Amino acid sequence: xxxxxxxxxxxxxxxxxxxxxxxxxxxxxxxxxxxxxxxxxxxxxxxxxxxxxxxxxxxxxxxxx
Amino acid sequence: xxxxxxxxxxxxxxxxxxxxxxxxxxxxxxxxxxxxxxxxxxxxxxxxxxxxxxxxxxxxxxxxxxxxxxxxxxxxxxxxxxxxxxxxxxxxxxxxxxxxxxxxxxxxxxxxxxxxxxxxxxxxxxxxxxxxxxxxxxxxxxxxxxxxxxxxxxxxxxxxxxxxxxxxxxxxxxxxxxxxxxxxxxxxxxxxxxxxxxxxxxxxxxxxxxxxxxxxxxxxxxxxxxxxxxxxxxxxxxxxxxxxxxxxxxxxxxxxxxxxxx
Numbered sequence: 001x002x003x004x005x006x007x008x009x010x011x012x013x014x015x016x017x018x019x020x021x022x023x024x025x026x027x028x029x030x031x032x033x034x035x036x037x038x039x040x041x042x043x044x045x046x047x048x049x050x051x052x053x054x055x056x057x058x059x060x061x062x063x064x065x
Numbered sequence: 066x067x068x069x070x071x072x073x074x075x076x077x078x079x080x081x082x083x084x085x086x087x088x089x090x091x092x093x094x095x096x097x098x099x100x101x102x103x104x105x106x107x108x109x110x111x112x113x114x115x116x117x118x119x120x121x122x123x124x125x126x127x128x129x130x131x132x133x134x135x136x137x138x139x140x141x142x143x144x145x146x147x148x149x150x151x152x153x154x155x156x157x158x159x160x161x162x163x164x165x166x167x168x169x170x171x172x173x174x175x176x177x178x179x180x181x182x183x184x185x186x187x188x189x190x191x192x193x194x195x196x197x198x199x200x201x202x203x204x205x206x207x208x209x210x211x212x213x214x215x216x217x218x219x220x221x222x223x224x225x226x227x228x229x230x231x232x233x234x235x236x237x238x239x240x241x242x243x244x245x246x247x248x249x250x251x252x253x254x255x256x257x258x259x260x261x262x263x264x265x266x267x268x269x270x271x272x273x274x275x276x277x278x279x280x281x282x283x284x285x286x287x288x289x290x291x292x293x294x295x296x297x298x299x300x301x302x303x304x305x306x307x308x309x310x311x312x313x314x315x316x317x318x319x320x321x322x323x324x325x326x327x
Contacts, residue, residue, distance in 0.1 A: 003128060004129070006193060007129060010133040010137065010186070010190045017180075018292060025296050025299035025300045026299060031303075039314070
């Protein structure tokens with residue numbers, strides 16, 4: 001009886017599981033980095049917009065006075 | 066990146082533990098180490114497996130089926146070592162409330178379960194041509210199967226509660242109780258009469274296998290270990306970033322509610 005199918009099966013299972021874990025971890029990490037960067041960009045833009053709004057309101061009050 | 070707000074509120078006893086409890090510091094260190102670790106893991110694993118598969122000699126008794134050893138034995142060692150790491154994280158979590166320990170435990174257990182599955186499947190594929198059966202309820206095989214269920218139990222318990230802290234606590238207790246399985250796995254081939262062969266490599270005695278088989282086995286085991294570390298670190302980095310995003314979104318949600326209130 002040849003042992004080749006058993007040997008190939010064992011190596012294939014190992015490589016498939018290792019590949020699945022590695023690719024899964026890499027994708028999850030890049031997704032988390034992207035989402036955090038996007039959120040921080042949005043938060044920064046929001047803060048900048050609020051700052052401009054406040055300055056504009058303050059300017060309007062000064063002109064009114 | 067700064068520490069997570071929830072983490073900074075926790076007090077961790079023990080100076081050196083506290084030093085490494087900062088997720089920001091961990092992220093900086095891990096980002097620097099990850100590419101090197103991954104490259105080294107790939108290189109070492111490829112070297113060990115190619116050597117074992119194509120250049121190591123066949124066994125006089127088992128023939129070429131012995132080549133399954135180069136994936137089965139490193140997976141078996143790593144399954145136990147991974148569970149040991151899980152138990153250490155659980156102690157750090159329960160005793161010192163180490164902020165990274167719960168996250169690390171949560172990332173180790175799925176990877177450990179996968180490695181244990183590789184050990185069981187490759188062992189089964191080795192057992193069929195050698196023993197004539199895929200599975201026997203032998204002490205070594207059964208105790209490794211129990212280890213697999215312990216890993217799965219840890220993963221399940223972590224997500225079984227609405228409060229993640231309670232889940233982490235319950236999972237940590239399971240991991241500590243389950244650590245009793247590790248010496249059973251190790252000594253099962255000595256304590257009971259098993260179909261599984263006794264250890265060929267021990268810390269105290271000379272190996273009972275030829276060096277032409279031992280070297281690829283050790284290199285393969287090193288590669289598997291580095292790969293395990295690289296995968297867990299990548300998952301842990303992702304978990305920290307996801308948690309940071311959750312905290313920021315919660316803080317933003319709270320601020321938005323505060324802004325709308327009179």
